[in-house]
Amino acid sequence: MKIAKPIQALIESFQKLPGVGPKSAQRLTYYLLHVPQIQLDEFSDSIMRLKKDTVLCSVCKNIGETEPCPICSDKSRDHTQVLVVEQPLDILAFERTGKFKGVYHVLHGAINPLENIGPDEIYIQQLLDRISNMESGIKEVIIATNPTMEGNATAMYLRKQIQLLITDNQLLITRLGMGIPTGADLEYADETTLTQALEGRREI
Amino acid sequence: MKIAKPIQALIESFQKLPGVGPKSAQRLTYYLLHVPQIQLDEFSDSIMRLKKDTVLCSVCKNIGETEPCPICSDKSRDHTQVLVVEQPLDILAFERTGKFKGVYHVLHGAINPLENIGPDEIYIQQLLDRISNMESGIKEVIIATNPTMEGNATAMYLRKQIQLLITDNQLLITRLGMGIPTGADLEYADETTLTQALEGRREI
Numbered sequence: 001m002k003i004a005k006p007i008q009a010l011i012e013s014f015q016k017l018p019g020v021g022p023k024s025a026q027r028l029t030y031y032l033l034h035v036p037q038i039q040l041d042e043f044s045d046s047i048m049r050l051k052k053d054t055v056l057c058s059v060c061k062n063i064g065e066t067e068p069c070p071i072c073s074d075k076s077r078d079h080t081q082v083l084v085v086e087q088p089l090d091i092l093a094f095e096r097t098g099k100f101k102g103v104y105h106v107l108h109g110a111i112n113p114l115e116n117i118g119p120d121e122i123y124i125q126q127l128l129d130r131i132s133n134m135e136s137g138i139k140e141v142i143i144a145t146n147p148t149m150e151g152n153a154t155a156m157y158l159r160k161q162i163q164l165l166i167t168d169n170q171l172l173i174t175r176l177g178m179g180i181p182t183g184a185d186l187e188y189a190d191e192t193t194l195t196q197a198l199e200g201r202r203e204i
Numbered sequence: 205m206k207i208a209k210p211i212q213a214l215i216e217s218f219q220k221l222p223g224v225g226p227k228s229a230q231r232l233t234y235y236l237l238h239v240p241q242i243q244l245d246e247f248s249d250s251i252m253r254l255k256k257d258t259v260l261c262s263v264c265k266n267i268g269e270t271e272p273c274p275i276c277s278d279k280s281r282d283h284t285q286v287l288v289v290e291q292p293l294d295i296l297a298f299e300r301t302g303k304f305k306g307v308y309h310v311l312h313g314a315i316n317p318l319e320n321i322g323p324d325e326i327y328i329q330q331l332l333d334r335i336s337n338m339e340s341g342i343k344e345v346i347i348a349t350n351p352t353m354e355g356n357a358t359a360m361y362l363r364k365q366i367q368l369l370i371t372d373n374q375l376l377i378t379r380l381g382m383g384i385p386t387g388a389d390l391e392y393a394d395e396t397t398l399t400q401a402l403e404g405r406r407e408i
Contacts, residue, residue, distance in 0.1 A: 003296065004269045006257040009250040016243070018235055024223070030293050031222050032254055033267055034312075039220070040251050046213040048248040050233070051241055053210040063237055065208040089234050092207065108238075 007033075059130070061106040061123045063088050071103055078102045080139040084127060084158065086110050086146055094144070102142075105130065110150035111157055119157060127158070132165050140172040147178060211237075263334070265310040265327045267292050275307055282306045284343040288331060288362065290314050290350055298348070306346075309334065314354040315361055323361060331362070336369050344376040351382060 003011070007029055014025035032040060056062075057069035064070060071077060071091075081102030085091060086109060094100050109122040119125075131138050143158055145151035159173050179197035180189055189197075207215070211233055218229035236244060260266075261273035268274065275281060275295075285306030289295060290313060298304050313326040323329075335342050347362055349355035363377050383401035384393055393401075 002274070004258050004267060006250065006253045006269070007267065009246075010254050013243075013247040013250050016239075016247075017232055019228070019231075026293055026296075027223075028221050029254070030291060032251065033258070033292075035220075037255055039217075040254060042213075043217040043220075044248045044252040046210065046217050047236065047244050047251070049210050050214050050236055050244060054208050054237070063208060063211065065210070070206070087234065088237075089230055092230075 060104045061108060061126060062091055062104060063106075076101075080137050081142065082127075082130070082138050082140070083142045083144050085144050086151065086154075090144065102140075107145070107154065110145055110148070110154040112150045119161075122154075124158065124161070128161055128165055131162060131171070138171065140174060143173065143175045147176075264308045265312060265330060266295055266308060267310075280305075284341050285346065286331075286334070286342050286344070287346045287348050289348050290355065290358075294348065306344075311349070311358065314349055314352070314358040316354045323365075326358075328362065328365065332365055332369055335366060335375070342375065344378060347377065347379045351380075 002008075010029045010032070011022075011025045014020050014028050015022060020028070032043075054063050054065060055067050057064055057067060057072055059068045059072040062069045062071065066073070078101050082105050083094065083100060083102055084105045084107060085094070086107050088106055088108075091104050091106065094104075105123070105127045107122045107124065107127070109117055111117060111119055111122070127141075130136055131141065141158075141162060143155045145154045145158075155175055162171065162173055177200055178193070179200045180186065180193060186194075206212075214233045214236070215226075215229045218224050218232050219226060224232070236247075258267050258269060259271050261268055261271060261276055263272045263276040266273045266275065270277070282305050286309050287298065287304060287306055288309045288311060289298070290311050292310055292312075295308050295310065298308075309327070309331045311326045311328065311331070313321055315321060315323055315326070331345075334340055335345065345362075345366060347359045349358045349362075359379055366375065366377055381404055382397070383404050384390065384397060390398075
């Protein structure tokens with residue numbers, strides 16, 4: 001028996017999503033056969049509008065509805081501090097802490113030679129332009145790429161490029177603190193994390 | 205910071221799917237921001253058409269494009285044998301074996317008092333009508349509901365209802381064989397499965 005074409009089409013669309021295999025795609029599709037058409041229309045509509053109704057902020061490259069985005073146009077935030085992240089979702093994580101009052105820059109990826117992603121494929125030049133622009137008055141760049149091989153390579157590359165750009169030492173380049181996360185069990189911590197936790201120890 | 209409305213809308217749609225939590229919904233949505241609009245249009249279109257372009261087969265209640273479905277209209281299949289399943293996906297599993305040449309009946313669920321699903325909420329009456337219809341000539345009903353509490357309760361209920369319906373003993377009512385699955389490790393098999401495997405032992 002062949003699966004009906006409209007069902008097969010949706011299974012294939014679901015399978016293109018990250019982390020969704022053939023079985024999950026089938027399960028999700030057959031689940032949707034039991035929901036009201038109005039919910040399907042909403043779902044369909046929100047997918048179609050996702051990119052059409054959003055814009056990339058010309059300043060920080062975050063995805064939002066307005067240009068510039070609400071954070072970049074917020075006068076109460078500290079525009080001299082720029083936190084550099086890989087993905088828009090990372091901004092949400094920092095905003096949830098409520099502790100960061102500066103602005104952001106989204107790279108939309110990390111340098112990854114294995115996947116042919118070089119410095120030109122992500123928004124690095126735009127960050128360098130932002131820093132070299134005198135009007136922006138940036139005093140600190142906090143590099144918050146992921147603590148992975150790609151994220152670390154990107155952080156190193158960024159530091160080098162920024163240092164080439166800035167002749168005086170007015171700009172501070174920092175990287176997020178590394179160490180053991182809250183709630184972790186020391187017994188299961190890996191060597192790299194423990195080494196970094198030792199190196200990053202602070203007086204209490 | 206608030207998430208842009210079009211993004212929030214899609215996150216909420218994803219969250220309504222079974223097994224998709226807030227984090228997965230965010231991840232899927234932000235992933236889709238990076239795919240070409242044409243792929244989004246295809247995805248959106250296939251969701252919208254899912255129910256509009258499919259029909260419920262009037263005979264077996266399977267979901268397909270034609271009425272009756274390809275299996276019910278296939279003259280080469282054995283229409284005297286009806287295999288009763290909970291979901292359309294179960295049919296695919298049996299079709300993959302290539303060993304079953306009869307026809308199906310999809311209940312679209314199982315009796316589940318905790319979720320207010322009684323015999324009237326699923327296609328039980330339609331199965332009974334099919335059996336009592338003399339023209340159908342059904343000789344065997346194979347009950348293949350899941351080996352769960354709900355599936356077993358549904359099987360028991362079905363057996364009782366069918367026996368009330370049939371006065372002569374011309375109709376065979378069977379249930380799928382229970383026991384250890386291929387590739388399983390006896391060490392980890394539960395007591396119920398082992399008991400059923402013992403009871404269902406066969407001469408070799």
